[in-house]
Amino acid sequence: xxxxxxxxxxxxxxxxxxxxxxxxxxxxxxxxxxxxxxxxxxxxxxxxxxxxxxxxxxxxxxxxxxxxxxxxxxxxxxxxxxxxxxxxxxxxxxxxxxxxxxxxxxxxxxxxxxxxxxxxxxxxxxxxxxxxxxxxxxxxxxxxxxxxxxxxxxxxxxxxxxxxxxxxxxxxxxxxxxxxxxxxxxxxxxxxxxxxxxxxxxxxxxxxxxxxxxxxxxxxxxxxxxxxxxxxxxxxxxxxxxxxxxxxxxxxxxxxxxxxxxxxxxxxxxxxxxxxxxxxxxxxxxxxxxxxxxxxxxxxxxxxxxxxxxxxxxxxxxxxxxxxxxxxxxxxxxxxxxxxxxxxxxxxxxxxxxxxxxxxxxxxxxxxxxxxxxxxxxxxxxxxxxxxxxxxxxxxxxxxxxxxxxxxxxxxxxxxxxxxxxxxxxxxxxxxxxxxxxxxxxxxxxxxxxxxxxxxxxxxxxxxxxxx
Numbered sequence: 001x002x003x004x005x006x007x008x009x010x011x012x013x014x015x016x017x018x019x020x021x022x023x024x025x026x027x028x029x030x031x032x033x034x035x036x037x038x039x040x041x042x043x044x045x046x047x048x049x050x051x052x053x054x055x056x057x058x059x060x061x062x063x064x065x066x067x068x069x070x071x072x073x074x075x076x077x078x079x080x081x082x083x084x085x086x087x088x089x090x091x092x093x094x095x096x097x098x099x100x101x102x103x104x105x106x107x108x109x110x111x112x113x114x115x116x117x118x119x120x121x122x123x124x125x126x127x128x129x130x131x132x133x134x135x136x137x138x139x140x141x142x143x144x145x146x147x148x149x150x151x152x153x154x155x156x157x158x159x160x161x162x163x164x165x166x167x168x169x170x171x172x173x174x175x176x177x178x179x180x181x182x183x184x185x186x187x188x189x190x191x192x193x194x195x196x197x198x199x200x201x202x203x204x205x206x207x208x209x210x211x212x213x214x215x216x217x218x219x220x221x222x223x224x225x226x227x228x229x230x231x232x233x234x235x236x237x238x239x240x241x242x243x244x245x246x247x248x249x250x251x252x253x254x255x256x257x258x259x260x261x262x263x264x265x266x267x268x269x270x271x272x273x274x275x276x277x278x279x280x281x282x283x284x285x286x287x288x289x290x291x292x293x294x295x296x297x298x299x300x301x302x303x304x305x306x307x308x309x310x311x312x313x314x315x316x317x318x319x320x321x322x323x324x325x326x327x328x329x330x331x332x333x334x335x336x337x338x339x340x341x342x343x344x345x346x347x348x349x350x351x352x353x354x355x356x357x358x359x360x361x362x363x364x365x366x367x368x369x370x371x372x373x374x375x376x377x378x379x380x381x382x383x384x385x386x387x388x389x390x391x392x393x394x395x396x397x398x399x400x401x402x403x404x405x406x407x408x409x410x411x412x413x414x415x416x417x418x419x420x421x422x423x424x425x426x427x428x429x430x431x432x433x434x435x436x437x438x439x440x441x442x443x444x445x446x447x448x449x450x451x452x453x454x455x456x457x458x459x460x461x462x463x464x465x466x467x468x
Contacts (some may be wrong), residue, residue, distance in 0.1 A: 088131025122154025
């Protein structure tokens with residue numbers, strides 16, 4: 001018995017020793033903390049800021065928010081000195097891999113050109129305070145992996161993969177000189193398809209193949225072309241694209257993977273077909289009646305418009321064909337109340353830049369878009385929600401395909417991701433402090449940092465700190 005007691009005693013000592021060692025190891029491995037003090041918080045949801053508050057970040061999540069002092073002796077302290085602390089911005093519709101649009105169409109660029117440019121696009125997105133981006137067409141899967149693995153710097157990326165279009169649809173970018181006179185011609189591919197920017201699919205079997213291929217490659221949502229567009233030559237903007245059978249098949253295949261379909265669309269007829277099949281987000285959608293807006297709102301859909309599409313400044317684009325300028329100006333007048341009508345009918349609206357270009361073209365358009373939205377929605381607060389909490393809700397529709405499920409995006413609340421920007425000024429009163437700019441094509445052609453964004457944190461890591 002005494003030997004047994006000694007063995008039990010020895011085992012207890014060993015167990016106690018292991019417990020102490022494990023506890024000490026856990027303390028050594030505690031996640032780093034950052035404490036923001038003396039800040040006024042815009043939480044992404046409420047118009048009233050939380051004044052004179054502190055926010056504690058632990059690891060990649062927000063741990064505590066308080067108007068009282070937070071006890072965090074081991075934290076790195078950032079004194080906000082009365083600045084606005086707010087969620088990192090979210091762009092709900094961008095094309096990071098379509099960054100040389102005419103080069104792609106005219107076959108002057110290859111995938112290496114686009115990939116190199118995309119690294120620059122991603123860096124500038126993050127430096128402009130955007131910590132999440134939903135990519136709505138392009139071969140961005142490798143780019144997303146590179147960001148997540150730390151190989152390149154950029155926002156969280158939600159890739160759709162190649163947008164899916166019918167023949168003669170908005171994703172059919174063949175020109176008259178391209179092969180295209182037989183559906184059986186295997187060489188009948190545009191440069192968009194060769195690079196994985198878009199896919200043309202007709203009939204249910206091919207539509208399913210295209211959808212499943214994107215999901216296989218890592219799409220967080222599926223993008224389809226359900227109506228005509230302005231940048232493609234052979235699909236009038238009033239057309240409805242994809243049959244009921246094709247549309248519903250794509251939606252059901254996407255639901256099988258737990259995620260959702262987004263659709264490029266403009267007209268009432270097309271939107272009602274999409275709603276009947278279960279599409280969740282409606283990109284652009286400028287020409288909707290209020291009755292259609294009400295149905296979208298009732299069914300929990302989101303409208304994701306780039307408002308510069310109905311801006312009078314679009315006519316200043318040096319690449320705009322002169323014959324189209326009167327049409328652009330007339331559409332801007334006709335749909336001037338589009339944004340106000342969306343709000344009046346309780347539609348959830350998400351920020352979208354949707355601009356493709358080289359060098360600083362996209363950044364100039366994005367900064368103009370921020371300002372222009374305040375004019376078309378008559379509220380900085382509504383625009384800020386579109387760039388934060390509402391956009392974060394939409395990203396979460398990806399369900400199990402969402403690569404970032406640990407916390408919420410687009411809000412400042414306990415347990416949310418530590419995607420944070422610290423701004424010198426109050427964007428609820430002055431949108432220029434987050435980059436809003438009244439100039440577009442006549443803006444500075446070179447990219448410059450936004451001086452009033454002093455700190456940028458994504459996933460608990462600081463990428464910019466001018467207060468240091």
